Amino acid sequence: MFRKGLNVLMIALLCLVGTKIFASDSTAAKISLGYSFPDDLDSAKVDSFYNRLNIDIHQAYNIDLYCEIFRWYKTCYRWGGNSNKGIDCSHFVNMLCEKIYNRPVGPDAGSIFTKCKVVKKGLDKAEEGDLLFFKIKKGQISHVGIYLQNGRFAHASTHSGVIVSSMEEPYYKKHFFKVGRIE
Numbered sequence: 001m002f003r004k005g006l007n008v009l010m011i012a013l014l015c016l017v018g019t020k021i022f023a024s025d026s027t028a029a030k031i032s033l034g035y036s037f038p039d040d041l042d043s044a045k046v047d048s049f050y051n052r053l054n055i056d057i058h059q060a061y062n063i064d065l066y067c068e069i070f071r072w073y074k075t076c077y078r079w080g081g082n083s084n085k086g087i088d089c090s091h092f093v094n095m096l097c098e099k100i101y102n103r104p105v106g107p108d109a110g111s112i113f114t115k116c117k118v119v120k121k122g123l124d125k126a127e128e129g130d131l132l133f134f135k136i137k138k139g140q141i142s143h144v145g146i147y148l149q150n151g152r153f154a155h156a157s158t159h160s161g162v163i164v165s166s167m168e169e170p171y172y173k174k175h176f177f178k179v180g181r182i183e
Contacts, residue, residue, distance in 0.1 A: 038067060046070050053164050054150050061128050065100045065146075069154045069164070076161040092156040093131060093144050101129065103182055109133060109144040116180025123151070123167060126179045132167070134175040141177060 037043040049070060050057045057066045078086025082095070090108045098104040106112045113133050119125050126132070126147045132155075134143035145155030151167040165172060 037063075041067055041070065049073070053152055055148055055152055055164070059149065062100060065096065065129065066148070068096060068100060069146075069148075069162070072162045074161050074163070075156070077156050077158050079158075087156050087162065089144050089156040092154075092162060093146055096146055096154075097182060101182070105131075105182060110141045112144055113141050113178075113180055115182060117183050119179040119181050122179050123176070127181075129182075131180045131182065133177045133180060134172065135177045136175045143175070147179070 037046065046067065047057060050066060055066075057063055060066055072084070072087070072092065075084055076086045077088060079088050080091075081087045082091040087095070090106070090112060093112060094105050094107065105115050112131065116131055119130060123132075128147060128149055130147040132145045132147055132153050133141050134145075136142045143155070145153040145165070147153045148164065152164050153167065154162065154164050156162050157165070167173065167176065
């Protein structure tokens with residue numbers, strides 16, 4: 001009871017200050033209060049974009065992740081690509097991990113997987129920022145994306161470039177391998 005009261009007091013104080021903190025609950029979730037969108041993004045467009053995808057960015061632990069994905073949305077796919085002229089799945093995930101979490105993870109999906117701890121119970125326990133791995137080619141890990149919320153993940157698709165997809169799509173269900181959490 002005391003702990004809940006303390007959390008409520010902390011949130012109330014933060015509303016007055018308008019800053020970001022780490023909550024003291026067991027998940028240590030980041031609470032984004034008073035977040036202001038970067039100048040290069042229209043907050044209404046970003047909000048509308050994610051609402052169409054059944055994602056509430058106001059429930060996000062790290063809004064910067066969502067803003068960065070929005071910036072890269074529809075960037076074309078290029079195998080081995082690592083720029084806004086074209087990017088592949090592993091470079092996209094590596095760029096996000098490095099820029100948002102300050103944790104570079106590697107050049108390809110297989111090597112990225114080796115730097116992760118497998119999340120037991122898979123998608124049921126996936127959290128924002130976890131990595132989703134897929135075995136598409138010859139039974140090897142050949143695709144990676146980053147989990148957002150509500151079964152949605154961002155990735156660089158060979159056909160559509162950088163997109164947000166649902167794990168309910170039959171193709172991704174069929175090829176899904178494991179959820180990994182960067183250690």
